[in-house]
Amino acid sequence: MAIRHYLQFRDLSREEYDYLFERTRVIKDKFKRYIPYQPLHDRTLAMVFEKASTRTRVSFEAGMYQMGGSVINLNTGDSQLGRAEPIEDMARVVSRMVDLVMIRTYEQTKLDTFAENSRVPVINGLTNEYHPCQILADIFTFIEQRGPIQGKTVAWIGDSNNMCNTWLQAAELLDFNVHVSTPPGYEVEPERAGLFGLTNYEEFTDPLEACRNADLVTTDVWTSMGFESENEERKRAFADWCVDVEMMRLAKPDALFMHCLPAHRGEEVEAEVIDGPWSVVWDEAENRLHVQKALMEFLLLGMVE
Numbered sequence: 001m002a003i004r005h006y007l008q009f010r011d012l013s014r015e016e017y018d019y020l021f022e023r024t025r026v027i028k029d030k031f032k033r034y035i036p037y038q039p040l041h042d043r044t045l046a047m048v049f050e051k052a053s054t055r056t057r058v059s060f061e062a063g064m065y066q067m068g069g070s071v072i073n074l075n076t077g078d079s080q081l082g083r084a085e086p087i088e089d090m091a092r093v094v095s096r097m098v099d100l101v102m103i104r105t106y107e108q109t110k111l112d113t114f115a116e117n118s119r120v121p122v123i124n125g126l127t128n129e130y131h132p133c134q135i136l137a138d139i140f141t142f143i144e145q146r147g148p149i150q151g152k153t154v155a156w157i158g159d160s161n162n163m164c165n166t167w168l169q170a171a172e173l174l175d176f177n178v179h180v181s182t183p184p185g186y187e188v189e190p191e192r193a194g195l196f197g198l199t200n201y202e203e204f205t206d207p208l209e210a211c212r213n214a215d216l217v218t219t220d221v222w223t224s225m226g227f228e229s230e231n232e233e234r235k236r237a238f239a240d241w242c243v244d245v246e247m248m249r250l251a252k253p254d255a256l257f258m259h260c261l262p263a264h265r266g267e268e269v270e271a272e273v274i275d276g277p278w279s280v281v282w283d284e285a286e287n288r289l290h291v292q293k294a295l296m297e298f299l300l301l302g303m304v305e
């Protein structure tokens with residue numbers, strides 16, 4: 001089987017996403033009913049973290065163990081990566097010893113270089129540009145709660161960051177719309193988002209207007225990992241881009257609220273929203289486990305049913 005990587009959302013086709021979402025449902029159901037499912041019993045996942053993580057680490061590690069495999073966790077500080085070993089060399093070595101690699105790093109080019117030199121599938125666990133595993137979980141969560149996402153409208157409020165870029169790629173591929181509202185100076189860069197065309201998103205200067213009639217309102221931190229030096233400047237620029245009750249009331253009556261977490265109540269979202277009736281953030285976080293189990297199974301074993 002040819003190696004498949006998951007480096008950005010568009011690395012899978014629409015048909016493969018249909019398969020993955022259905023497969024996630026099956027795998028989640030087994031988990032909820034305590035039915036052991038260990039198709040990866042002789043496989044090893046290496047995880048490389050150059051940035052902090054709670055959800056990504058726990059969901060990949062727990063998921064691999066639940067599927068019968070084992071996990072090796074590497075950080076910049078405790079591997080030779082922190083001592084400037086070339087990423088190409090690390091990829092050549094690690095991929096001779098394990099079956100699958102997940103990487104959280106800074107530039108997407110670094111992940112791409114690792115993948116080019118890897119003998120095994122590589123998964124993007126977040127880069128400055130993209131966070132495809134999170135959007136996989138978010139869309140699965142939407143489908144679970146509200147049915148197909150095709151034709152629906154997602155309102156993205158805040159920074160045009162890795163999450164926003166990935167939503168835009170997903171909209172192109174799965175045919176839904178994104179209303180983006182960012183502060184001036186933080187607009188979407190279509191090339192960085194890796195967009196094929198500009199048909200599925202619209203920019204709004206007013207975040208309230210972006211939320212009007214949306215099926216899903218979502219946001220993320222004002223300052224992503226790696227951009228900490230811009231924190232104070234961003235706090236000033238993003239002050240009006242806080243998802244509040246007024247915005248949720250302008251969205252559809254059954255609109256959902258999502259946030260990839262970690263969240264800062266009182267900054268990008270009001271507590272009344274993230275802890276309120278619209279919010280599905282805990283299901284969204286849990287679903288990282290289930291979608292990634294389906295993804296790891298797909299990358300290692302192909303379509304099994």
Ligand code: CP
Pocket residue numbers: 052053054055056057126134260261262
């Ligand atoms: N949402 C997400 O990726 O969380 P972590 O940074 O905790 O992994």
Ligand code: NVA
Pocket residue numbers: 126127161162163220221223224225260261262
């Ligand atoms: N945009 C955030 C997501 C964290 C999960 C970051 O990159 O820090």
